[in-house]
Amino acid sequence: MSAVIRVESLNKTFGRKQALFDLALSVEPGEMVALIGASGSGKSTLLRHVAGLACCDRSGGGSIQVLGREVQAAGRLNSEVRRLRADIGYIFQQFNLVGRLSVLQNVLLGCLGRIPRWRGTFGLFSAEEKQQALQALARVGLADLAQQRAST
Ligand SMILES: Nc1ncnc2c1ncn2[C@@H]1O[C@H](COP(=O)(O)OP(=O)(O)O)[C@@H](O)[C@H]1O
Ligand SMILES: [Mg+2]
Known part of the structure; x- marks a missing residue:
């Protein structure tokens, strides 16, 4: 089976700040990976891109595939990204629970x-x-x- 997560040439700029620079990452089936880095080093930014919640820069032609399906490429989210997101478990740092629901x-x-x-x-x-x-x-x-x- 191919990689569960494949990131290639990913760039993300906020204004003048480059948060992700030519990033590549591959996670194989069954692998458990911890992403470690100083505060502000871009961990959350990367995870948001993998989950299809943020879109990378167009320049650099970056791309992300999850479970063999394209999440985004060259600054465009896949039009099917909503369906793909249903297969990605993403737990937010603040949990984002709805308190009034069970x-x-x-x-x-x-x-x-x-x-x-x-x-x-x-x-x-x-x-x-x-x-x-x-x-x-x-x-x-x-x-x-x-x-x-x-x-x-
Ligand atoms: N929405 C945003 N607008 C502007 N700058 C941002 C935004 N999100 C993150 N950044 C900047 O990108 C860098 C990486 O942030 P982040 O991914 O949150 O780091 P980490 O999760 O590793 O602490 C930081 O310098 C942060 O200030
Ligand atoms: Mg963070």
Whole structure:
């Protein structure tokens, strides 16, 4: 199998500041990788690009592929990036939980990229989706907190 994550020639500039310079990275299936660096060295910027939440500079012709699919190339996000993002687990530093929703509903938000928009809008998740979310919580020992408000 090809790389799970492949980054090539990635550049990102904020104004006059170059946050990422000609960056290349490859992560193979089953590999566990820690990204280590001083504060401000570009770790979050890189991860946001891999997750398709930020777009690289056009110059340099950088590209990112995840699971064999193109996330972005030469300063353009793939038009299918929303679907791709549904297959990428990204945990934000501040978690970005919705405090007034239950723990289970927060997990179910992970389905939003995969289900029709109207179902997501009304929070109409199928029995199977709820079952999968419960299993995911059980996997990390949180099943008994499923109905609790996330803010607690
Ligand atoms: N949205 C932004 N606008 C301007 N500068 C930014 C932005 N995001 C990050 N930077 C700058 O890019 C550099 C890398 O930031 P960041 O990726 O957050 O570093 P790290 O996560 O390694 O601490 C920093 O100098 C930061 O100030
Ligand atoms: Mg950071």
